[in-house]
Amino acid sequence: xxxxxxxxxxxxxxxxxxxxxxxxxxxxxxxxxxxxxxxxxxxxxxxxxxxxxxxxxxxxxxxxxxxxxxxxxxxxxxxxxxxxxxxxxxxxxxxxxxxxxxxxxxxxxxxxxxxxxxxxxxxxxxxxxxxxxxxxxxxxxxxxxxxxxxxxxxxxxxxxxxxxxxxxxxxxxxxxxxxxxxxxxxxxxxxxxxxxxxxxxxxxxxxxxxxxxxxxxxxxxxxxxxxxxxxxxxxxxxxxxxxxxxxxxxxxxxxxxxxxxxxxxxxxxxxxxxxxxxxxxxxxxxxxxxxxxxxxxxxxxxxxxxxxxxxxxxxxxxxxxxxxxxxxxxxxxxxxxxxxxxxxxxxxxxxxxxxxxxxxxxxxxxxxxxxxxxxxxxxxxxxxxxxxxxxxxxxxxxxxxxxxxxxxxxxxxxxxxxxxxxxxxxxxxxxxxxxxxxxxxxxxxxxxxxxxxxxxxxxxxxxxxxxxxxxxxxxxxxxxxxxxxxxxxxxxxxxxxxxxxxxxxxxxxxxxxxxxxxxxxxxxxxxxxxxxxxxxxxxxxxxxxxxxxxxxxxxxxxxxxxxxxxxxxxxxxxxxxxxxxxxxxxxxxxxxxxxxxxxxxxxxxxxxxxxxxxxxxxxxxxxxxxxxxxxxxxxxxxxxxxxxx
Numbered sequence: 001x002x003x004x005x006x007x008x009x010x011x012x013x014x015x016x017x018x019x020x021x022x023x024x025x026x027x028x029x030x031x032x033x034x035x036x037x038x039x040x041x042x043x044x045x046x047x048x049x050x051x052x053x054x055x056x057x058x059x060x061x062x063x064x065x066x067x068x069x070x071x072x073x074x075x076x077x078x079x080x081x082x083x084x085x086x087x088x089x090x091x092x093x094x095x096x097x098x099x100x101x102x103x104x105x106x107x108x109x110x111x112x113x114x115x116x117x118x119x120x121x122x123x124x125x126x127x128x129x130x131x132x133x134x135x136x137x138x139x140x141x142x143x144x145x146x147x148x149x150x151x152x153x154x155x156x157x158x159x160x161x162x163x164x165x166x167x168x169x170x171x172x173x174x175x176x177x178x179x180x181x182x183x184x185x186x187x188x189x190x191x192x193x194x195x196x197x198x199x200x201x202x203x204x205x206x207x208x209x210x211x212x213x214x215x216x217x218x219x220x221x222x223x224x225x226x227x228x229x230x231x232x233x234x235x236x237x238x239x240x241x242x243x244x245x246x247x248x249x250x251x252x253x254x255x256x257x258x259x260x261x262x263x264x265x266x267x268x269x270x271x272x273x274x275x276x277x278x279x280x281x282x283x284x285x286x287x288x289x290x291x292x293x294x295x296x297x298x299x300x301x302x303x304x305x306x307x308x309x310x311x312x313x314x315x316x317x318x319x320x321x322x323x324x325x326x327x328x329x330x331x332x333x334x335x336x337x338x339x340x341x342x343x344x345x346x347x348x349x350x351x352x353x354x355x356x357x358x359x360x361x362x363x364x365x366x367x368x369x370x371x372x373x374x375x376x377x378x379x380x381x382x383x384x385x386x387x388x389x390x391x392x393x394x395x396x397x398x399x400x401x402x403x404x405x406x407x408x409x410x411x412x413x414x415x416x417x418x419x420x421x422x423x424x425x426x427x428x429x430x431x432x433x434x435x436x437x438x439x440x441x442x443x444x445x446x447x448x449x450x451x452x453x454x455x456x457x458x459x460x461x462x463x464x465x466x467x468x469x470x471x472x473x474x475x476x477x478x479x480x481x482x483x484x485x486x487x488x489x490x491x492x493x494x495x496x497x498x499x500x501x502x503x504x505x506x507x508x509x510x511x512x513x514x515x516x517x518x519x520x521x522x523x524x525x526x527x528x529x530x531x532x533x534x535x536x537x538x539x540x541x542x543x544x545x546x547x548x549x550x551x552x553x554x555x556x557x558x559x560x561x562x563x564x565x566x567x568x569x570x571x572x573x574x575x576x577x578x579x580x581x582x583x584x585x586x587x588x589x590x591x592x593x594x595x596x597x598x599x600x601x602x603x604x605x606x607x608x609x610x611x612x613x614x615x616x617x618x619x620x621x622x623x624x625x626x627x628x629x630x631x632x633x634x635x636x637x638x639x640x641x642x643x644x645x
Contacts, residue, residue, distance in 0.1 A: 014072055038630050041445060050379060058124070060124075076379055118134070139160065153169075154168070167179070189382040200225070239249040241289050242313070291348055296311045318450075326359075326438055328438070331353065398410045475556050482518065505518045
């Protein structure tokens, strides 16, 4: 499961309690502390996923200002001018880019947040969208636009019941779709040559690492690019050079530190190397070359923060760091596998490119970078009156020693000027191969306004802190990650702002799984738990349909390692859970289906354990609608503030 981020926390307007038993009386929204105006605090909207028109004069982006991610276009030269809504809800927009001619937009949209995305086209000035993909339900990645082929788009796809994946070449006039490549495993297309003759394909290897292949789009033949010797490497990004003569790859070469290598496309000889030494354990999570052929923009993911750096495209020497405050700055757009692609990042002349910046005190927004000077400025200058209503919050990063001396980084959000002991929530990211960055998080600000401290630990297994750290929770070592949580609990109890009687463990997706594990195996440490779409039975998760190889590497094989998987499944230790539990589940969730929530809720209620269960009728592995987010947050605030068990 990926980190849920923006899309996995909301309740549909049809949200209803599920399973037997009435809701706990404390779930009445009227009992929320009157100082917390959740709707007002959520009005500080975010702008995200910005990409430029070919001439660099316009930016297309998504914004949640009206309650769901919708598609907007604005003039780059008019940051305080109005942004025009091109595609409205009620369904969310998953990504948006300009077509080759700059006169139309390509975007993805699903139904009920079920992740079965369609690719649609709409005129840049608005109009009725045309569905280019009215076929079987599929996950479709963001479409890539070959620079010299105005007539086609190319994208990766897979069916919802099978992790086998494919590359589709799609005619832009709504005509033929051609499957150019089929892969038996999970993969994503991350770049395409200007003439659409070949594409770079990222997939999870049977060795437990990652692979980059080059796919001939005429024949479907695959050529290994990295690794070339079958070793288990952690490959995190790849891209073609502007002229297609080189392939840039970010990898750890099977070691602890990442590099970017420039390979001759014909011979795969290494022509240049960039060593990632600042910070030394960070990953390079995106590579986006300029169309001019002179610069390469990269995202440096250090786990709890990220930055953007410009390299010389020939030598890979560092040219300049894009100056942004401590937070999350990134270039490119995410695909399902966390690998980013660079569609629309640069203007066609290469003089400017777009990045997304999210700071603890500023919602995510789009910035424009001057390629030569490395200077960044906001593309949008939009008033956010709700920010003035937000109570101050003190943000820091603590280093907590675990049982074996390993240092676990923890993002700490404390209401500024706190003088009393407060409920403390330990919030766990999903993944499990992901991390939590210092960035804008309206939820943290709302919890702070209610007098709740939020801790975001990047426990072992998190990415951005080196290969050894990322692999330190695999299989039997998952118990060590659970012991990290005990160390964080002990550290929190020693802090002057923590009420030791009210320490809540919480998380979404795989963070929800860890919540259930902590409640079952550390029942004396946690006063309550919050599980948002977490798997309760790993065997059910791994055998529901074909799973990516990384899940087997992380957890184990459902046949060969059946005992280990049973031991690591919280449903088998449900008799040890005594703390109250809040469960959220999207009815359309294909990643972690509803059965996981229903089973854990029924088992706990049968024992008389208090469970508040919220089922979102039109959400998937997501919380995509503002109205639902408001309802969910209101119930969570009451649940957290209802006191010790």
